[in-house]
Amino acid sequence: MVKILFLVAFTASIVTQLESANILGIFYYPSYSHQIVYQRLVKDLANRGHHLTILTADKMDSKHPNISEIYMESSYEGNINFVESRKSGGLKLFYDLLMAHFKRSELQMENPKVKDLIINHKNYHFDVILLEYLFKSHFIHFGELYNCPIIGISAIGVGIPVHELMGNQVNPLIHSEIMFPYQHGRMKFKERVSSFIYYFATKFFLQPIFEYVGWEQAKKMFILKNSSVTAQELEDRVDLVFVNTNPLLDYVRPITPNTIQLGFMHVETPKPIIGELKEYLDSSQNGIIYMSLGSNVKSKDLTPETKTIFLNVFRKLSYDVLWKFEDDRLANKSDNVKISKWLPQTDLLAHPNVKLFITQGGLMSLEESIDREMPMIGIPFLLDQYQNTLKVQEEGFGLSLDLEDVTEASLHNAITEVMKPKYRENIKRFKKLVYDEPMTSREKAVFWTEYVIRNKGAKNLKYPGRLLPFYQKCGLDVIATIILTVYSFSKLLSYLRNSVKSNKKLKIL
Known part of the structure; x- marks a missing residue:
């Protein structure tokens, strides 16, 4: 009996080793309440035999033999005062967050161990990257360095740019950005105007600036195998996004299969207070x-x-x-x-x-x-x-x-x-x-992480229309063509009608 148990345990250990993967986790945002969500998933994956290298803004609560931690101690430098920033309105807060993000990224990249992952990337191998993805981040370049799929993860809901990237429905007249206290699908006229203006201001002004500055900053930080790689090609490495919002707490919206809704990731049984x-x-x-x-x-x-x-x-x-x-x-x-x-x-x-x-x-x-x-x-x-x-x-x-x-x-x-x-x-x-679900959020997150590892990505779950330019998604080219065709046809009919009338007059004369 003892021999049988030993053989079972030995076989299980071999299977675990064969199935274990190397995972790079990048959790850069300096907020303990966010980091604790990621730490729960990291520990669950480590307990299943995977080996994780973690870039984190907050130290892990406990050590684990399968987790190598890179603590980016400069992450909290330059944090904004949210009590003051809230007085300036949504666009100013968005701008302040982006500027703080750029400054923070430069400081985080100065960490010697982070530099080592970039400069000596040929010495490492990763099967998948877990990347914090509240909004688009130039840490996405790690996917190009290690030629592996990326799973985005956010401790809260994601912004419209991420929804657009995944191919989810984006309509500012129905779904406002996450910082607006508007009821989705039931917005008043003034709220719809505000949401519409904010969407276009961020999409066509703030977001392009953010992406340009981020791209220039990233080129200085990363040694890319393919210097001609485009931002769209990098973003296409994001196969799934984990959004830590239960659909009942978030407003329900149409989403694609590669957007995995979670929620309550960090909640555990309460400990006794002493x-x-x-x-x-x-x-x-x-x-x-x-x-x-x-x-x-x-x-x-x-x-x-x-x-x-x-x-x-x-x-x-x-x-x-x-x-x-x-x-x-x-x-x-x-x-x-x-x-x-x-x-x-x-x-x-x-x-x-x-x-x-x-x-x-x-x-x-x-x-x-x-x-x-x-x-x-x-x-x-x-x-x-x-x-x-x-x-x-x-x-x-x-x-x-x-x-x-x-x-x-x-x-x-x-x-x-x-x-x-x-x-x-x-x-x-x-x-x-x-809580009335077939599996817990943490079980769901582990399953989909291992799904990406097993299948070397999840591109089969991507919505093909996600990469269409704005004018095609809205059908502006089709509408313009129809209007032009109708206009041209009406002009032609008018011309022919006038020609017929002119010919009749000539015959009468």
Whole structure:
């Protein structure tokens, strides 16, 4: 019996070795909440015997023998202040993000180990690249260096340029960009105008600038095997895109088979809370309101006026308030308010004494709240947070407030409203819906990664119309031809009719 078990184990180890692949993961965006999504997939792939080399903006939480980590420590240099940038509007924020991306890329490429992957690429072999793909990135050149397929992955929803690349339906009059709080397919006239203008401004102005600057920057950083390769040829290496949004949290839209929707990738069973924090949570008599603006937006950067509004409202409540606040002191806070620079949010939300979550509406925070059945008040600051908090309000398990319009009365009324039992009942119902799937998102992501490895790509799943130029997708050439033909034919008929009339007059004379 022992011999049989040994043979089975030995055979399994050989099969694992034969099927294991070399994977390059490039996760460059400096946001811990994003990185934790990628880390879950990386560990799952490593546990299946694959060998991964990871370029990351945040260190892995734990070590694994199959994971080689390249920590790009300069990733957080030059990060923008999202509290300030949100005041400038969508286009300015988009521009600031792109400029920060270029600066960050140069710093990340100075990492000696990253340089080694580029300069000595002949010494390495990779079967597939997992590339962070919130928007198009010139890290895509690694696909040309290693002549392998790319799987794009985003911890949140992707922008319109990525949807266009994959061949998904893109119509700004139906689906707005992710930073707009518009109901897809139900936009008002003013919202459709705004969405339409933004789409054309980014597609024909900002995006070409971004691609040109990125291309010039990439040519300095990379040693390409084929210097004549085009941007379109590089982008064609992206065979799949993993989008970490459940269709029920995102707005449903027609997508192609190579767009894999996931969601709840990072959510795991809550761990027990220990020490002083446990004592605080357990001892609360009336319940706790937890407030955090996430890992990118800092509560300490709020204006003094906004902080005063929150503190005045919290002072009047019978609840305790636990506030993730990135400073040692918060002036004029009342005794029922406790601040901390860091808190184990995903575990904390599972505590029975926590009654409400005031959040910036980041996707990972929403997913944790849904899993822990925690009603929310969302105050969005950037990107997908506007649509996320709008969705929370639509589904009836929270409310959305605009920071500029927050007053003591509106905040107090929102807290009082969301404490009603119906909000918790609605989030329990929604949780059942999002988890009613044949396999988990992590299982799905592993399957499709190994699908690309087994088949050396997934070009068979690509929509053939994705590469058509804009005028062909919209049928402008066909419409113009029809109009020109009808016009020419009508002119010809008019000419013939006039000729016939002239001939009749001549005969009469």
